[in-house]
Amino acid sequence: MGEHILVGWRPASSLIKRLLVCGAGTSVLMAVPVLAYDFQGYYAPQVLISPMRDDMIYTPAGMGIVTSKAGFRIHPVTGKGDFHNGVDLGAKLNDRVYNLLDGIVTRVGWRGALGVAVEVYCPYPDIRVICGHLNAYAVLPGMFVQRGRVIGYAGSTGRSTGVHVHYTIIKQDTNEYIEPMKYLNMLPSYVKALKSARAQLAVTQKLRQMQGTIEAKAKNSDTEDLPDENKPGSKPSTTPPVTPTPTPTSTEVD
Numbered sequence: 001m002g003e004h005i006l007v008g009w010r011p012a013s014s015l016i017k018r019l020l021v022c023g024a025g026t027s028v029l030m031a032v033p034v035l036a037y038d039f040q041g042y043y044a045p046q047v048l049i050s051p052m053r054d055d056m057i058y059t060p061a062g063m064g065i066v067t068s069k070a071g072f073r074i075h076p077v078t079g080k081g082d083f084h085n086g087v088d089l090g091a092k093l094n095d096r097v098y099n100l101l102d103g104i105v106t107r108v109g110w111r112g113a114l115g116v117a118v119e120v121y122c123p124y125p126d127i128r129v130i131c132g133h134l135n136a137y138a139v140l141p142g143m144f145v146q147r148g149r150v151i152g153y154a155g156s157t158g159r160s161t162g163v164h165v166h167y168t169i170i171k172q173d174t175n176e177y178i179e180p181m182k183y184l185n186m187l188p189s190y191v192k193a194l195k196s197a198r199a200q201l202a203v204t205q206k207l208r209q210m211q212g213t214i215e216a217k218a219k220n221s222d223t224e225d226l227p228d229e230n231k232p233g234s235k236p237s238t239t240p241p242v243t244p245t246p247t248p249t250s251t252e253v254d
Contacts, residue, residue, distance in 0.1 A: 039135075041110070042137075043140075044137070044153065047150075049148050052100075054191045054195075057185060057187060060100055060165065061095055061167075062091035062095050067088045067090045070181075085177050088164045092154065094135055094154060097131050097154055099120055101124070101129075101187065102122065103144075103207075104120065104214070105145055105151070105214075108139065108141055109220045110157075110221065111158070111223075112223040114224050115134065115157025115158020115160060116133070116135070116136070117130055118131050118139060123207060124203050126173060127169055128169070128170040128172055130226075131166070133158050133163075137152040137153075139152070141215060142215070143216075170227065175227040
């Protein structure tokens, strides 16, 4: 009998339980579904870009329904008090996960409890965006990703009780967590600020500096590799990472 591979489930060999039928002495094999802790995801390299309006607030995945807020909570898996460094967004299996600001992919791969994750550095407003629990990723480190680019697909990899996308925002220079919903509400103002020649030049310079230093392959680790929530400055901040500056008029000189 051939072994069936279940996407998002453990391989069939780890699902087997052997039961003894009373009186018959016969072994029966039974498949038992379990959480997808070990599923490593896969690379789906198709380039998909969805046009986004500058003045609208978008969600990176699903309908933007928050199933678990950032901050302290009771963890749904461990049942213990836990610091949640991002928000969980409800989604369906393989829903597209979008990049919302121009940036460069800095990391892709397995990331401990986050499962399969994609990290993007956005030079403006100088933040790192992490999307976790993905079923698949559509980008590799070193790639430039524009606003609206699909970077992955929703899943339930890592320490997860169901399909969703974990969304974390980190200030690059201070390693401070930013409250994700506050950040999403500020996005239209960031997009507007990026229309200035000054901002575009600064972003281009930062991207060029980084591209040569990133190894273009997936990286796996047993830990999340995130800032320690017990250190000063690591708690979720309600302060925007940057106060957007107005777009320069035609009379301004750079």
